[in-house]
Amino acid sequence: MTDFDRRRFIGASAAMGAGAWAASAEGKPTAAASRPSGPTAEPSGAADAPPPPPVVDLGKTGIRTSRLAQGTGVHGGNRQSDQTRMGFADLVGLFQHAYDRGVRFFDLADLYGTHVYFREALRSIPRDEVAILTKVWWPYDGPRSETGVPHRAQDVRSTLERFCHELTTDHLDVVLLHCLTDARWPDKMEPYMQALDEAKQKGQVRAVGCSCHDLGALKTAAVTPWVDVILSRTNPEGVKMDGPPAEVEAVLRQAKANGKAIIGMKIFGEGALADSRERCMAYAQAHDFLDAMTIGFEKPEQIDDVLRLMAKHPAAAA
Template identity: 30%
Template sequence: MEYRLLGKTGLHVSRFCFGTLTLSPLQANLPLEQGAELLQEAYSYGINFWDTAELYANYDYLRLAIKKIKDLPVIVTKTYAYDRKGARASLEKARREMDVDIIPIFMLHEQESALTLQGHKEALDFFLEAKEKGLIKAVGISCHTVAAVEAAADLGCLDVVHAIVNFKGIGIKDGTIEQMLRAVTSAHQSGLGLYAMKVLGGGHLIPEADKALRFVLDLEALDSLAVGISSPEELRVNLQYFQGMKPPEQLVRKLARKRRRLKVDDWCIGCGSCVQNCPQRALSLQHEDGQLKAAVDHTRCILCGYCGAFCPEFCLKIF
């Protein structure tokens, strides 16, 4: 396993970051023991960098895995807290539910710009103070925008940025992949640690996984790449890609047979962009709890992934 120094944090992380959203109740909803065993297996292969968030509701998986491996990986978690009270509650929740004293990296979740960072200043200040006290080793943000990457570099007090990077630019809310690459390169040169999310475009680039992973692996500005894993087979195939090897055809075929579905996340705003751009007419707007949201006709959906490129909120995932 290749390791990189994550910016100026002093943390050495595996180039392969385990994205835990996929095993959580929000997606695959694996049984607790099964999810913890998957994390334990990943750690045995040298994957010491695990990405989670308060939203994912999966701290119990990490707690059990940490207990099994008897070590603390480089764990990143995130919160939507914007004030000191919320930030303190998020930190204590993470420490309590993962049963750890120190959280290696704590992030403000889904920042968009300098303005949203200003709006979260109380929470940010709290986490910076927690870092000084030794409760956190590094502070950062996750984001789906070029503007937030640029703002993080300008701010000067952050350590790590978790940004969307994939060769088609799927999920970038305010620009192109070329603009994002310029932003992450500049941020990395300023000393920030950078690791990518959605390198497979939320599942939309799985048919081109080799090309998608090679694209991000070749980017020197990215210290690590988070990939969502929900099965031992996915773990082993992705390990092969990260090691520059061609995965066994038998494993690739097995994953190709896996039943995948298009999922609409809860934060859909019902804009209709995906409906207008679905070539199969598999999407429509339906009322759900008094709000318009996209709905999928799975008898029509062919998992082409076109819709994901048009969703401004990155609500559409294939898994």
């Protein structure tokens, strides 16, 4: 289908059929001990709630969370995204549904403007049961030629304080430098890296890293000791990726061998591969270097569908 709409990708599932989704309601906890704790929602009038996602160790960070994260940055920019454009009630409800289904990993960013939305979700979601990943959009600080090293380092410190305030939390689990596109990024990002190191030492941040939108930047991240976590685009067709799938896979395997945690994004090519999502999920789950994945859901049915696909195609053993 050429006019496939991400907001309706569930309805186009040949296996399930359009309109085949039942409304969901809260139920009693049913997850096994190896799954995330907390309530599990079940479709109204049915007993076919999807299995919760597995709990995984996020590389060597010491963070243990669900293999699936709720993403919030579809078509994101200027502190908004498709998720924030849903409005507070719908997005907070989506966060709650994800939590009820066993998702314990939430992927936010300053660039998406999603902190305050998740803050509202934290009124009912226990903070100590979830991992929060967010990202520093360093271009907000202005051109390097107009800002000195001390200024940029202080900006990061202030930004982290603001993030914690926006989320009403005293710590952030993962903080990434957002959207790196230059293989020489460690030279340019040194003030940010130093400030994030300080935050790790204070316990304000548990793990640091980067999201890459360039193959050279990704190759650098794979061998940079400072990096704990890499967020990288991966799917079988190379849609919105940093290079051909085989080439990106080789870099990610190297990164994993170097002790990095690897989180996959663009699993469905930001919706372009939504009608091939089972193939995409099987591809992602087959990679033993992938610790977790983030997907920008917009409807509860999409979460349920992906959880079923994850259960159908279990992750390869690391």
